[in-house]
Amino acid sequence: MNLWLYIHFPKLQLDTLFADSTLDSATSSKVAFDPQAKNELNNQPLHHQLIHSQPKHSPAICIVDQHKIIQLNQAASDKGIKLGMGLGSAASLCAELQVFPYQQQIEMDTLQQIAQWLYVYTSDITLFTEQGLLLKVSNMLTLYRNLDSYWKTISQHLNQLHLHYHYATAFSPLAAKLLAETHCDRITDDPDVIEQSILQRPLIATELSAANIEKLARIGVHNLTQLTALNMTDIARRFDIQVVNYVGRLLGQFKHPVQYYHPPAHFNQHLNLLYEIEHTHCLIAPLTRLLGQMESFLKLRDKVAYEIQLSLYQRDQSLQEITFYSAIGDYLSDKWLALSTLTLESTQISSPILSIRLQVIRMGETPATNTDLFDQHTGETSPLELLSLLQAKLGKDAVQGIASNHDPRPEISSTYIPAFSKPEKHTTQTKLSRPSFIYSKPKPLHSKVEIIQGPERIHSGWWDGNSINRDYFVAREHTGRWLWIYKNPAKEWFIQGVFS
Incomplete structure (x- = not known):
């Protein structure tokens, strides 16, 4: 039988929207300046890391769906707020409770980003629900040798997502x-241990309908141990076929x-x-956050981007698109952030921005580098x-280049070409003296x-x-x-140009 790993993210929208406030300043400083502290923090399960490092004065935040609390942070829990509360x-x-509506699309987008992040280390991934990933483990054990090594690799990279x-x-x-959603948090391939864990789960934790759970409770069946002890033929006859299929x-x-x-x-x-x-x-x-995701995307594929586009979705339903270019091609987020900042300095927006989208318009293979280790000019701007x-x-x-053409008239004897592009070679070359700078409009000579x-x-x-x-x-x-x-x-008499 195939072995499966399920990873459940119970606070996915909350973690996505408030990722920057999950670590307090004291913990962040300790991690930044103490490598040992960073290793100790990263080696802990993430759900333990974030619980113990929640900000002391963070606001109480919750996610609401149909007037019910479905996600909340530690500050809200400390106030006595519970899941399912009105x-x-x-x-x-x-x-002072801060309330945000539940948006399933946010969780689906984040789940796809997680799957893309993990795809480098495991192949068979399924977006099982809007809050969970299903990983097929059996095919990967040949590569990782055993289950513990596989989970160590997955968890280490998963913890980086906070x-x-x-x-x-x-x-x-x-x-x-079922085991992941009931907080089993156990990695094992022992059939007896897994079966015992499954049978201990109550029916209310399963995906059975409320009507079927109520009917089973009337005959004294409250958990999976009691349910699996019954004859499935009798269950199919007396209850919904959903029970047998489940x-x-x-x-x-x-x-x-x-x-x-598929990425x-x-x-x-x-x-x-x-x-x-x-x-x-x-x-x-x-934008820095999206550029970091773009860097991971390009790095994993050994690609560089030459042109990216930032779309600004504004309050008046208008869309403003800004394009950034890199002549050399790059994947590093720092390089693209520097270019983006320069462009945004001269950009005007007509209405407040509600959301943004970043996409790569043009990318290519990473160019081969021919830099010399002992080059004295290393680090200079190319x-x-x-x-x-x-x-x-x-x-x-x-920013453009200049090339000459066949027209003998000085005012139009040159033309603009893309910067650093090679001009067309003319069959006839003049040996007459020509200045390097020609006025577009001649000036009187005084x-x-x-x-x-x-x-x-x-x-x-x-x-x-003319x-x-x-x-x-x-x-x-x-x-x-x-x-x-x-x-x-x-x-x-007029001045046409000036020699350098």
């Missing part, structure tokens, strides 16, 4: 789910088909904000990195100059109605500045 009773116990969770193993998906799947007698998770090919994550944001500099914190910074600050179209070279007549443009007829000269001012000047048929 909202009115909870408010009477704590006047979530409350409970877990259990069993030989059927429903059995593993018991059969629970004990592994019936097959339980599951649909395995997405592109990064696209949405984040609901706890409060409305009216200024772009306040987006840095939530040309492409400088280009990324300039484009983030000024805009992508504000100073005295010395003619050094010329004249060079340019009579062109008759085909498009013809010119000029005599060009290379001249030098008394200050030493070299100029490219011309004289028109009216004998007026």
Whole structure:
């Protein structure tokens, strides 16, 4: 029989929305400066870590669904608030209680992120419910050698997500789910231990309907030990067929088909904000969180991103999209945060922001590096990195390259090209002197100059109605500045450009 591991997240929405307030300042400081303390904290089960490190003065927070408390933090529990309590009773116990409505989509999005995080270490994952992951263990024991090594790897990486969770193993998906949801927190492949744990569970903890549980209670059946002792044929005749199907799947007698998770090919994550944001500099914190997820996504696939898009969902139902570019391509969240910050500095928003979405528009393989370990210039900004910074600050179209074309008229003899792109090679190359800087509009010449070279007549443009007829000269001012000047048929002198 296949061995299954179920991981139950009872406070998934609460942990998702208030992840930054789960550790108090004293614990955070100790972990930051004491490696031994960090190891000790990480080696504990996460549900123990967060219970013992809850902030002393954290606000009481709860999640409500249909006026019932379904999730609450430790501060709310200390006030006497219990799961299943009505909202009115909870408010009477704590006047400062902060209430948030239950949103299933938040938990589903977080669950997919957890599955994507664990997919590197285990293959067969199922999003079983909106609060639980089902992992098929049997196929992974060949890689990890034994169950303890497998669970050690899974738990170590799961603890980094700072979530409350409970877990259990069993030989059927429903059995593993039942044990985890009743806080079994046991990893074993001993059939006798697992069976004994299952049979001890009361019927109220199962997925049987309330009507069937009430009918079974009338004949003195209150737990699974008493239920499995009955003849299933008689149960099917006297009760709903749901009871037989559930018991059969629970004990592994019936097959339980599951649909395995497949990680997405592109990064696209949405984040609901706890409060409305009216200024772009306040987006840095939530954006940092999404960029960290993007870094993990790209790193696991050995990819880099060249273009990402931030979507701002605003209160007036409008959508504002901001695109960030990296000319060199990168996956590090710090690098993308620096580029994003520069772009957001010049971004104006028309309405308060309710949620944001980050997606990778263009990505590619990680480029091969040819850096020298003994290079004296290591750590300096490369040309492409400088280009990324300039484009983030000024805009992508504000930084371009220049290339020459075939038109002999000086004002339009050059054209803009993408920065650092190679210009087209012309078959005919001129050896005439041309300045490095040409005015888009010629300036009148007022100073005295010395003619050094010329004249060079340019009579062109008759085909498009913008013809010119000029005599060009290379001249030098008394200050030493070299100029490219011309004289028109009216004998007026103008400065066309300046030599470097």
